[in-house]
Amino acid sequence: MANQSHTPKIVTKKHIARQQREATQTRIITAVAVTGIAAAVLLIVYGYLKLNVFALREPVAEVNGEVITTGQWQQRVKLERVRELNLYQTYLLYQQSFGMDTSQQQQEILMNLGTPSIIGQQVLDQMIEELIIRQEAKKLGITVSAEEVEASIQESYSFFPNGTPSPTITPTDITFPTMSSAQLTLYPSTATPTKTPVYTVTPTNTPDPAMTSTPTATAAPPTPTFVPELATATPTPYTLEGFQSEFNKSIENLKSYGIEEETLRSIYEFQLIRKKLLEAVTADTPRTDEQVWARHILVEDPSLAGVVYSLLKNGNDFAATARKYSKDTGSGANGGDLGWFGRGTMVAEFEEAAFSQPVGEIGEVVRSQFGYHIIQVLGKADLPLTDSQYEQKRETAFTEWLAAIKESASITTYDIWQDRIPTEPQQLNTPTP
Numbered sequence: 001m002a003n004q005s006h007t008p009k010i011v012t013k014k015h016i017a018r019q020q021r022e023a024t025q026t027r028i029i030t031a032v033a034v035t036g037i038a039a040a041v042l043l044i045v046y047g048y049l050k051l052n053v054f055a056l057r058e059p060v061a062e063v064n065g066e067v068i069t070t071g072q073w074q075q076r077v078k079l080e081r082v083r084e085l086n087l088y089q090t091y092l093l094y095q096q097s098f099g100m101d102t103s104q105q106q107q108e109i110l111m112n113l114g115t116p117s118i119i120g121q122q123v124l125d126q127m128i129e130e131l132i133i134r135q136e137a138k139k140l141g142i143t144v145s146a147e148e149v150e151a152s153i154q155e156s157y158s159f160f161p162n163g164t165p166s167p168t169i170t171p172t173d174i175t176f177p178t179m180s181s182a183q184l185t186l187y188p189s190t191a192t193p194t195k196t197p198v199y200t201v202t203p204t205n206t207p208d209p210a211m212t213s214t215p216t217a218t219a220a221p222p223t224p225t226f227v228p229e230l231a232t233a234t235p236t237p238y239t240l241e242g243f244q245s246e247f248n249k250s251i252e253n254l255k256s257y258g259i260e261e262e263t264l265r266s267i268y269e270f271q272l273i274r275k276k277l278l279e280a281v282t283a284d285t286p287r288t289d290e291q292v293w294a295r296h297i298l299v300e301d302p303s304l305a306g307v308v309y310s311l312l313k314n315g316n317d318f319a320a321t322a323r324k325y326s327k328d329t330g331s332g333a334n335g336g337d338l339g340w341f342g343r344g345t346m347v348a349e350f351e352e353a354a355f356s357q358p359v360g361e362i363g364e365v366v367r368s369q370f371g372y373h374i375i376q377v378l379g380k381a382d383l384p385l386t387d388s389q390y391e392q393k394r395e396t397a398f399t400e401w402l403a404a405i406k407e408s409a410s411i412t413t414y415d416i417w418q419d420r421i422p423t424e425p426q427q428l429n430t431p432t433p
Contacts, residue, residue, distance in 0.1 A: 305372035
């Protein structure tokens with residue numbers, strides 16, 4: 001076979017230029033493709049970070065320079081939804097097991113759950129107040145240790161490592177001032193109202209229409225205290241292992257709703273901080289309260305009120321007149337006697353008249369939502385409070401103090417929260433055995 005000759009290919013400058021152009025185009029296309037892919041990945045990553053990291057750090061409120069982040073608020077909203085769902089199940093249990101009519105409470109809960117802005121606003125307001133309380137506690141050097149938080153959690157699960165505390169009932173002995181000679185002429189000395197030591201916080205006296213509290217015809221179901229999960233009653237005492245097992249189940253249950261353990265612990269911590277701050281702020285609250293001993297006659301018609309007023313001013317016996325004319329069957333049968341009472345017990349018009357009236361005087365006719373009152377004050381004194389009355393007085397004083405602090409605080413809320421309200425959970429998970 002004859003040798004084939006190969007003619008060398010001549011590479012011209014034109015060929016070289018074309019090859020260079022093609023190589024450059026290839027590099028550009030590759031770079032653009034890589035850049036596009038990288039940009040797409042970056043956009044995906046940024047979108048994820050914005051939704052799950054950056055957005056969670058954005059503030060929904062700011063209080064005196066401290067922020068409440070979206071993430072903190074959303075956790076609390078979810079926790080509140082769990083609480084509402086637990087409460088709904090509790091009311092449903094009352095209705096099914098005891099025949100109690102809790103339909104109104106159930107409807108209110110369903111309305112709250114179905115209107116996310118209600119729970120969202122409620123939780124935001126609550127967190128703003130909590131932050132103010134934390135700030136004020138910090139100013140006073142009030143702290144809560146991790147051990148105190150743990151003990152509070154254990155107590156909420158009825159686990160007492162040092163033994164179950166045994167509460168004792170200490171009666172509050174109320175002593176009334178001796179009546180003056182002027183009071184003796186107004187009321188028989190044998191009828192001086194006395195109070196026996198108080199063992200319960202629920203009054204048993206006949207309701208009076210002048211009082212602000214409304215008598216209830218049917219017993220309303222109690223509002224359950226918040227716990228992260230309805231606890232199962234245990235006939236035997238908890239061991240440490242038993243408590244830890246139950247608590248871990250609760251935490252796992254909360255995590256299934258996207259709620260972290262830290263969120264739950266912060267609530268227990270806050271409750272302890274608030275308690276300590278209340279004790280500090282109200283430490284000087286007196287254990288006595290200005291009270292009035294009064295009697296009244298209640299009628300519906302203003303003209304009859306005028307007639308009764310004239311009879312009393314002309315010297316008619318107050319007790320006999322009350323028994324004859326008063327439509328308040330509770331006090332009327334007792335000569336109109338209301339006993340001793342403090343502020344906040346009666347409706348505003350009645351209270352204002354009673355506390356401003358001189359002892360012994362037949363006051364001008366006072367109109368309230370219940371009718372027309374003719375009042376006679378029999379005594380005024382600073383009297384000791386029962387334990388429950390004292391705690392209520394301290395709570396009222398703390399609430400008023402906190403309102404003033406809140407009024408002067410720098411508070412800013414950001415509308416972004418309205419577009420970020422969690423709507424889950426819609427229902428509770430079925431607990432695993």
